[in-house]
Amino acid sequence: MLKHRFENDYSELAHPEILKALAAAGTGQFDGYGLDEFSLRAADLIRVKIGNPGADVHFIGGGTHANLVVLSSILRPHEAVIAPGSGHIYVHETGAIEATGHKVCAIGSVHGKVDAHGVEKAVKEHSDEHMVKPRAVYISQSTEAGTVYTRAELSGISECCKRNGLYLYMDGARVGVAVNSGACDLTLRDIASLVDVFYIGGTKNGAMFGEAIVICNDELKQDFRFQLKQKGALLAKTAAIGIQFEAMLKTGLFDELPKHAISMAGRLADGLVKAGYGFLYPVETNMVFPVLPSIVAGNLHSHYSFHDWEKTGDMTAIRLVTSWATSESDVDEFLDDLRKS
Numbered sequence: 001m002l003k004h005r006f007e008n009d010y011s012e013l014a015h016p017e018i019l020k021a022l023a024a025a026g027t028g029q030f031d032g033y034g035l036d037e038f039s040l041r042a043a044d045l046i047r048v049k050i051g052n053p054g055a056d057v058h059f060i061g062g063g064t065h066a067n068l069v070v071l072s073s074i075l076r077p078h079e080a081v082i083a084p085g086s087g088h089i090y091v092h093e094t095g096a097i098e099a100t101g102h103k104v105c106a107i108g109s110v111h112g113k114v115d116a117h118g119v120e121k122a123v124k125e126h127s128d129e130h131m132v133k134p135r136a137v138y139i140s141q142s143t144e145a146g147t148v149y150t151r152a153e154l155s156g157i158s159e160c161c162k163r164n165g166l167y168l169y170m171d172g173a174r175v176g177v178a179v180n181s182g183a184c185d186l187t188l189r190d191i192a193s194l195v196d197v198f199y200i201g202g203t204k205n206g207a208m209f210g211e212a213i214v215i216c217n218d219e220l221k222q223d224f225r226f227q228l229k230q231k232g233a234l235l236a237k238t239a240a241i242g243i244q245f246e247a248m249l250k251t252g253l254f255d256e257l258p259k260h261a262i263s264m265a266g267r268l269a270d271g272l273v274k275a276g277y278g279f280l281y282p283v284e285t286n287m288v289f290p291v292l293p294s295i296v297a298g299n300l301h302s303h304y305s306f307h308d309w310e311k312t313g314d315m316t317a318i319r320l321v322t323s324w325a326t327s328e329s330d331v332d333e334f335l336d337d338l339r340k341s
Helices: 016-025 037-050 063-074 116-125 151-163 175-179 188-194 224-230 239-251 253-274 294-300 328-340
Strands: 056-060 079-084 104-107 133-140 167-171 197-201 211-215 291-293 307-312 315-321
Touching: 016 239, 037 056, 037 188, 037 211, 037 239, 056 063, 056 224, 056 239, 063 079, 063 133, 063 167, 063 197, 063 211, 063 224, 079 116, 104 116, 116 133, 116 151, 133 151, 151 167, 151 188, 175 188, 175 197, 175 253, 188 197, 211 239, 239 253, 253 328, 291 294, 294 315, 294 328
Parallel strands: 079 104, 079 133, 133 167, 167 197
Antiparallel strands: 056 211, 197 211, 291 315, 307 315
């Protein structure tokens, strides 16, 4: 039997306060398709938090669906999206974007992050009508490496996109841990002012499920609900997502839960350093990538679940992810077993 799961930050059903909010709705009746009172109030709370009263907010079931609907609604048939080679839409979504007829132009990244120079280079490489035309840039905050974009980095990419007529889209599955990271000087308000559209993740931040797509650019707002419906993303019971986001935002859980996850990742990282191990990527959020002897990683797999990320020779970089529910005892037990391995 496993002692603890470190493979992701959504293994637990939901935070008790969120479950309580869902239960409180009980057998009450409400409008469908995001027009219910809970979703409308949650959308207003998001607008206040991002400092943009004119933003459109749409609640959706999951992150892959959010990426699919947003990008396919932005792009015309001949247009493509630029993304880091490690980006979720390029590696982990079963070609969902390509299945809509849009190429993902993967570019180099450092610790999961692209920069303005790389974006500019990709635009110039697609020079005429014999190639797809880049029209959007996809980034995630935090990245697949658990790192975060700073204000200077995101501003540089945003300015590059404006110069080149590109839309900037941010995957915010883990934006909660990003904006609460000590390595990040960006707030949700900053993000909303620098990107055209992004989503705020609930699934990986203590919710049972659900994400909030936030459209800041007026050009992208028209008929978006049609896009949601056509792609099976306009849920009849969107209220179940609205209830959760309202609970997270009203109680402060939206920031409280990722702060705890980050704290537990820091505790893990400190223990790994004391044990003499280094990391594949900087530890900036709730993901830790220690490089261990493969035999040690194998022994730990007997009691814990986690991803083997990268193997080199007899060494393996593993990924450990903490969540709102990870306890100090979970971390300490893992570190104790590590020392024994």
